[in-house]
Structure formats: structure tokens, C-alpha cells
Amino acid sequence: MMNMSLKLNSEIRYIKGVGPSTAEKLNRLGIEIVEDLIYYFPRDYEDRRNLKTLAETDEGEKATFHFKVIDQGYIRFNGRNHPKIKVTDKTGIAYLYCFNRNYLKDILVPGTSFYLIGKYSLKGRYPIFSSFNYELDDNNAKLGIIPVYRLTSGISQNLLRKIIKTVLDSLSDKLKEEIPEFIRKGYKIPPRGEIIKRIHFPPSQRELRRMREAYSYQEFFKYQLIVAMAKSKNKEIKKNRIKSSGELREKFLKKLPFKLTNAQNRVLSEIDRDLDSPAPMNRLIQGDVGSGKTIVSVFAALKALERNEQVAFMAPTEILARQHYNSLKEYLSDLNVKIEFLSSSVKGVKRKELVLKLLKGDVDIIVGTHALFSDDVEFRNLSLVIIDEQQKFGVLQRGKLRQKGKHTDCLVMSATPIPRTLSMTLYGDLDVSIIDEMPQGRIGTETHIVKQAEINKVYDFVKKEVSEGRQAYFIYPVIEESAVLDVKNATESFEYLNNEIFSEFNVALLHGRMSEEEKDKIMQEFKDRKYDILVSTTVVEVGVDIPNATVMVIEQAERFGLSNIHQLRGRIGRGKYKSYCFLIPDKSAGREAFNRLMILKHTNDGFKIAEWDLKLRGPGDIIGKKQAGLPSFIIDDIDINTKLIYRAQKDARKFVNGEIGIEKERELFLNSFIQSESYKRASLYFGG
Structure with missing residues (x-):
């Protein structure tokens, strides 16, 4: 039975009908506590109120069908046999090509009735389904709008729906509101528990759109609140940097076997303005693969070194970090720059010696992975943090590294071209520079x-x-x-x-x-x-x-x-x-x-390709839904929700600046928000 004291942070094995074995399988989906389950939103829906037939649909049209299996066979592909299942809906015959889904031959046997959601392509006389979701039509199959979740082996759609419904029935009315009450009521936003329940189990398509919009606004508001708070704090900071000599940069420029592109020079000028300004830099460099982002970051690092300051250069994996380390060693080999490497593989005496050298200022540039976040890693005078593949790190992670210096400048890089609306949502705390020109001479x-x-x-x-x-x-x-x-x-x-x-x-x-x-x-x-x-x-x-x-x-x-x-x-x-x-x-x-x-x-233009992707498949395929860490519907609806984003940004700025709300209530909300899991989740969502 369900534990009566079930809470959001309770382990999922305590939910009725779960237990240790099912919990272990759910863990593979990233579901470990009750809260994970609540926010495990459907990746799709089957609208069984409006079933379509083969005769009513066109090639490439996504729909929900009701089929009966009439025969089985195999299709040869890539040197292997894959199940080929013949089905009918009384208006026609179709085939399911079950690539890498050999188990379906034991489930979709002749005589079996089932629902299928997908789209077909025409090959000769018959429609072919090669990518589809299905659910058996047993006595428990329900009509209406049915959620479809991402699964793992041993977890069925019906089981996951049942578990999620059990939890929502018990806890949805206990979920805390995550935006100021006067804003929620002003926009007539339903209680948070009701929103989440109806996203999982919507009574209609219209209500689903309304709940998605309400949830999206709340998430956008929380993130824009973080951005507004950070920018407000940033304005109060006055960094005190001495003038750089330009000597190291000049030597480095002379030894380069190529000229910087106009785009690289433009972005470098934008970085220099930030480095010389009183406020700490918070800048993103976007550029296609091979556009020369790393070279620009080296110039930024050299400016810090000319001021006798330290630089931290971080990448998400050890192999990528080592690649940067080796490149920097080669680039700066005759400039007397002391470069070291730190990752989780650096241990024992070697690590202790390196940490001590950092603290004493005997290291100019430290290149590493998440190990740079470690509490024992301290700097004598860290002034610049450079982060590659910025989408792999959240706002809080970037902030943790910056806190190891005083008023630290931050430069982050991404090879993923992002449309403006998406960029504002995901990187709202950053100023954006774009290298939109490739160096000459690349073979391609x-x-x-x-x-x-x-x-x-x-x-x-x-x-x-x-x-x-x-x-x-x-x-x-x-x-x-x-x-x-x-x-x-x-x-x-x-x-x-x-x-x-x-x-x-x-x-x-x-x-x-x-x-x-x-x-x-x-x-x-x-x-x-x-x-x-x-x-x-x-x-x-x-x-x-x-x-x-x-x-x-x-x-x-x-x-x-x-x-x-x-x-x-x-x-x-x-x-x-x-x-x-x-x-x-x-x-x-x-x-x-x-x-x-x-x-x-x-x-080969990544920005043009991103525009096409946006038109053809939606924003989720540009940045990757999992990489974004957002519910897929927020990513997919971003272009639709442009006004919502701007509204959330405007409301958050006004709230932080004291233009709306009662001062006492505002202070209480902000203090509570900073301590909340919601703050951490929003930071990680939108920081990448």
C-alpha cells in the first residue's frame, strides 16, 4: 500500500504498485523520486476520440489508427531479418516494418487488435509504417486523449499511466505555487497541481493547449526571474582591472599561420569591451563547427594573463578538455605561459601539488572538466572563466566556477546555431556574439x-x-x-x-x-x-x-x-x-x-540549416530536447510562445526592480524562491 506520508522527495518504490523491481526500471528513465514522476511529461498523445482509417489519411499524415493483425513475415535489412507485420483496418491493408523491434513478432500476432499512432509512406500498392507507437486493444483500453510516455524495457504505457495517475490523485493539490500569487491570479492561471494533472491527462485538445501555455509561462517566469536577479546584482559590481600591455597578444598574432576573419575580429572587439568594462563579462560565442571560436577565446585569455590574472578553461568531457589542453600548449609554447590540466583522473599527490600551485598563482591557465568545481580547487587571482560546449552546463554550475574568483568574467562557447527566440530563452543571462564566417582554405x-x-x-x-x-x-x-x-x-x-x-x-x-x-x-x-x-x-x-x-x-x-x-x-x-x-x-x-x-x-552553413530545421521539425531538433532539459512541449512551442516569453521577461524584471507587487511580499517570495528546488531546477533547465 501507498505510504500515507508520501512526499515529493519520497523514493518511488514507496508508491502503491511500484516496489523495488519496478523502481529500478523507472530509475533508468531518470525517475528516482516522486517529483521526478510528476514532471515526467508525455512525449505524445493518442487522440482516440478521432480515429482515422487508411482510406481517410494521406502519406506523411500523423494519425491514430485501429488495426487488426492478419499475417506475419520478415524483411531483410542490413544483413538481418526484421519482423514485417500485415495489418488491416477494413478500409485497406498496410505493413509494419519493425526494424530492430524483433520482440513485436511475439506481441502483434495474427488476430491481435491494437491502436497505432504514426504516419506511413507509400511503397508500391501498400502503406508502410516503420516508426510508430502502439498499444494493445484490451478490455482496459480507454478512449479519449491518452498520454504516450518514453519507456524502457519492462515498463508499459498502461503501467506508467497508472502509477502517474495514482501519484497525481494523491499529491496534485499539495503542489506549491511557484510564481507570485498576484501574478497567477492576475493572468487567471489555474493552481499548479491542476495544470500538471491536465497536461498528463487532458480532457480536450483545447484544455491541453491552455495548460501547456500556463505551465510554460511559469517556467519562463522563473528563469527570467533568475536572469533579472543576476543582472541586477551584476550592475552593482565594479571590477577593478589594470590595463593590459597587449604584448602576449601581439606575439601570438604574429605566430599564427593565418589571418583572423572579419567575424573573429568583430567578436574579439565585443569581448574586449566587456573585459575593459566595470561590470563582469557574461558572453556567449556562437559559431559553426570550425569557425575559429577557440582562437578568439585564446586572445581573451591572453588579455587576462597580461594583467597577471588566472584563467580557467572548462569542457564537459575529459577527452575534449585534454584536446583543448594540448591545443593551448601548442599555441602558447613559446610565450612562457604555465598551463596545467585537472580532471577526476588526476589523483593523490599529483592533484594536491596542482591545487597548491593554483592557490599560489604558479598556474596561468588551468584546463579541466567538472573537477574544477571541486571545493578544494582555489585560485590566487582567477579573472576569466572560459566554458566550451556551454549547453552542457547550467547557470548554477557556471556561477559556482565564477565564484572562485572576484568579479570573474565569463566567456562561453557553443557550436550549435540557435534561433533568436530560442537563444533568448536558453541563454537569457548571456550577451551573444556570432562568428558567421568560416576561415579560408578549409577543404570541407x-x-x-x-x-x-x-x-x-x-x-x-x-x-x-x-x-x-x-x-x-x-x-x-x-x-x-x-x-x-x-x-x-x-x-x-x-x-x-x-x-x-x-x-x-x-x-x-x-x-x-x-x-x-x-x-x-x-x-x-x-x-x-x-x-x-x-x-x-x-x-x-x-x-x-x-x-x-x-x-x-x-x-x-x-x-x-x-x-x-x-x-x-x-x-x-x-x-x-x-x-x-x-x-x-x-x-x-x-x-x-x-x-x-x-x-x-x-x-554547409549551420545557421541556414538551423533555420530549415526550425521550419521542418521544430526547435527541439536544433538543440536536442534532452540537452535542453526542458519538457519537449516547451521547446516545440517556443516559436508559438514568443509573446509568452517576452511577457514573462517583462514581468520578472518589473518584479525584481520593485515596479510591481508589495515590497514585503516580494522579499518573502524572492528569499523563498532562492532556497527552493524550483530555483535549482529552473536554473539547470534554462542554463543548458
Whole structure:
């Protein structure tokens, strides 16, 4: 039975109907406490009030169908058999191609009735579904608008719905309000518990839109409150920086084998204004892969060193941090700059000595990972923090590192082009600089779209490149529904390529259930050329530089966002050799998917590609919903909610500046807000 004292921070195993075994499975979804469950929003909905038939729908139209299985077979793909299930809805016949979903042959047996949500492509006479959600039509199947959640092995939709409903029935009326009461009532926003309950189980599409808008406003307001508080505090700070000599910069500029682009010079001027101003810098550099963001950050670091100040340079993974460390050592080799490296792998006496050197000021630039956040890491005179791949770190994390110095300047970098509305939402606490020009002389990458029937030609091309000493990537999409299937997909693809296609070469496997240490080890060994080919279903870490890799093959390419593919292909074409990216759509991919991929063949401009992604698939595919840490509907509705964002920004600024609300109530709310989990969650959501 449910514990009567169940609270938001209670472990989920205490919920009625859960227990240790189910709790362990839910943990794989990131659900550990009751609050995690409440905020585990549906990724989709099935509207069973409005079932469609095959006769009523067009190719590419997403709808909910009611089918009956009439036969089973197999389709041969990538050297393996996959279930092919024949279904009917009395108006026609369709086929389900169950790629990497072998278990469906035991579930969708002849005679089984079920609901399916998805869209089909036409291949010959019959509609083909290759990507779909389903639910068996048993006696308990309900009509209405039904939530669809991201699952893991051993957890069904029905079970998760039941658990979430149990918790919401018990706790939804006990959820605390997270925005000032006079603002909530002024906009006629329902109580927070009611909003969350109706997002999970909406009575109508209209009510779902209304609840999403109400929830989005609350999240935007909380974040804009954090931004307004930070900016208000920043204005009060007066940093006292001495004038820099420019000597180190001048020497560095002379030794560069190329000229800075106009865009790099413009962004550097913006950074210099910040570094010389009384208020601490808080700036984001956005630039395409290979646009030269790191070089600009080196100039910023040298200005700090000319003032006898220290610089911290942080990256999200050890391999990326080591890459920056090695690059900085090479760039600054004859400038007498003392550079050190710190990560969790630096231990014992070596770590103690390094921490002491930092404190004494015997280190000019420290390059590292999250280890730089550690309490024992102290600086003598930290003045500049540089963070690469900023979307991997939240506002609070950035703030924690900055607090290790006095009035520290902060420069963060991102290779992901972000549209303005999205940028304002995710990076509202940062001033944005854009490097929108590529350095001359880059050889670049040719992109080709290849049909499955011609994949052997791609294999032959890869063999030729690898035989000449180059390296190659094979990328497969992550199967979000199941981490187990993700590993299976990776393993089967690896075994096929390793044993049947590239047996004469060294092939490595990288998949989503490996630890960060294992991933780093394999990437480092690939970089050291111990492997010729890397097979992966995870996104190959953005920023890891392997100049010898000249080929990337992306299978089932239609499953990726355009910006995602652009980021991936940015991992090749970074050396002196011409590089090639092959996009191989699934057999079932329609003309629409081919046309979308053709955009990548015709442009290498990340900002143009981001604009297309925004039009075709929505903002979530540009930044990645998981990376953003936001409920997917907030990301997907951002363009619709532009007015909502501006309203939240305006309200938050007025509230912090004392223009609205009663002073005593405002102080009480702000003091409570700073201490709340909501403050931490909002900071991490919108900080990246």
C-alpha cells in the first residue's frame, strides 16, 4: 500500500504498485523520486476520440489508427531479418516494418487488435509504417486523449499511466505555487497541481493547449526571474582591472599561420569591451563547427594573463578538455605561459601539488572538466572563466566556477546555431556574439545521399579510404524507446560490419550504456589510430578533433534532425584530406525525407540549416530536447510562445526592480524562491 506520508522527495518504490523491481526500471528513465514522476511529461498523445482509417489519411499524415493483425513475415535489412507485420483496418491493408523491434513478432500476432499512432509512406500498392507507437486493444483500453510516455524495457504505457495517475490523485493539490500569487491570479492561471494533472491527462485538445501555455509561462517566469536577479546584482559590481600591455597578444598574432576573419575580429572587439568594462563579462560565442571560436577565446585569455590574472578553461568531457589542453600548449609554447590540466583522473599527490600551485598563482591557465568545481580547487587571482560546449552546463554550475574568483568574467562557447527566440530563452543571462564566417582554405566535406540498394558502393569507398590510412565513422540513430534496443542495434551493426564487411580492419563500438570513462577511452584510442572504424549509436562527442577521420556514414539518416547531422559531419573534414559524408535513408523513407536531406548536400552553413530545421521539425531538433532539459512541449512551442516569453521577461524584471507587487511580499517570495528546488531546477533547465 501507498505510504500515507508520501512526499515529493519520497523514493518511488514507496508508491502503491511500484516496489523495488519496478523502481529500478523507472530509475533508468531518470525517475528516482516522486517529483521526478510528476514532471515526467508525455512525449505524445493518442487522440482516440478521432480515429482515422487508411482510406481517410494521406502519406506523411500523423494519425491514430485501429488495426487488426492478419499475417506475419520478415524483411531483410542490413544483413538481418526484421519482423514485417500485415495489418488491416477494413478500409485497406498496410505493413509494419519493425526494424530492430524483433520482440513485436511475439506481441502483434495474427488476430491481435491494437491502436497505432504514426504516419506511413507509400511503397508500391501498400502503406508502410516503420516508426510508430502502439498499444494493445484490451478490455482496459480507454478512449479519449491518452498520454504516450518514453519507456524502457519492462515498463508499459498502461503501467506508467497508472502509477502517474495514482501519484497525481494523491499529491496534485499539495503542489506549491511557484510564481507570485498576484501574478497567477492576475493572468487567471489555474493552481499548479491542476495544470500538471491536465497536461498528463487532458480532457480536450483545447484544455491541453491552455495548460501547456500556463505551465510554460511559469517556467519562463522563473528563469527570467533568475536572469533579472543576476543582472541586477551584476550592475552593482565594479571590477577593478589594470590595463593590459597587449604584448602576449601581439606575439601570438604574429605566430599564427593565418589571418583572423572579419567575424573573429568583430567578436574579439565585443569581448574586449566587456573585459575593459566595470561590470563582469557574461558572453556567449556562437559559431559553426570550425569557425575559429577557440582562437578568439585564446586572445581573451591572453588579455587576462597580461594583467597577471588566472584563467580557467572548462569542457564537459575529459577527452575534449585534454584536446583543448594540448591545443593551448601548442599555441602558447613559446610565450612562457604555465598551463596545467585537472580532471577526476588526476589523483593523490599529483592533484594536491596542482591545487597548491593554483592557490599560489604558479598556474596561468588551468584546463579541466567538472573537477574544477571541486571545493578544494582555489585560485590566487582567477579573472576569466572560459566554458566550451556551454549547453552542457547550467547557470548554477557556471556561477559556482565564477565564484572562485572576484568579479570573474565569463566567456562561453557553443557550436550549435540557435534561433533568436530560442537563444533568448536558453541563454537569457548571456550577451551573444556570432562568428558567421568560416576561415579560408578549409577543404570541407562532400555530402552524398545514397539509397540502401547502393550501400555496397559506400562500403567499398570506406575500404579504399581506410586502406590509404584514413579513418571512418558509422553512425546509427539512438532508439529512444529502449536503452536495451539501443545497445542491441549498436551491437548487431558492429558485428555485421566487423565480421562481414570490414574484417581486415580494426573496428570499435560505442553505445549509449557505456560509462563516460569507457566512451572517453574508446574515443581516445580511435584518436590514437588504434581503430580504423568507429561504430556508434550515440552522438559522437561534439568537439573531439580527429583530423585523420575522412568518412562518415549515417544510416537511417531520416531519423536525425538536420542540425544534428551537421554537427556530426563536423567531426570530419578537420584535417588536410578531403572528407565525405554519406547519408543513407531507410528503405521505407519517403520522398519528403529525401528532399529534407538534400538541404545538407547543398549547404554547409549551420545557421541556414538551423533555420530549415526550425521550419521542418521544430526547435527541439536544433538543440536536442534532452540537452535542453526542458519538457519537449516547451521547446516545440517556443516559436508559438514568443509573446509568452517576452511577457514573462517583462514581468520578472518589473518584479525584481520593485515596479510591481508589495515590497514585503516580494522579499518573502524572492528569499523563498532562492532556497527552493524550483530555483535549482529552473536554473539547470534554462542554463543548458
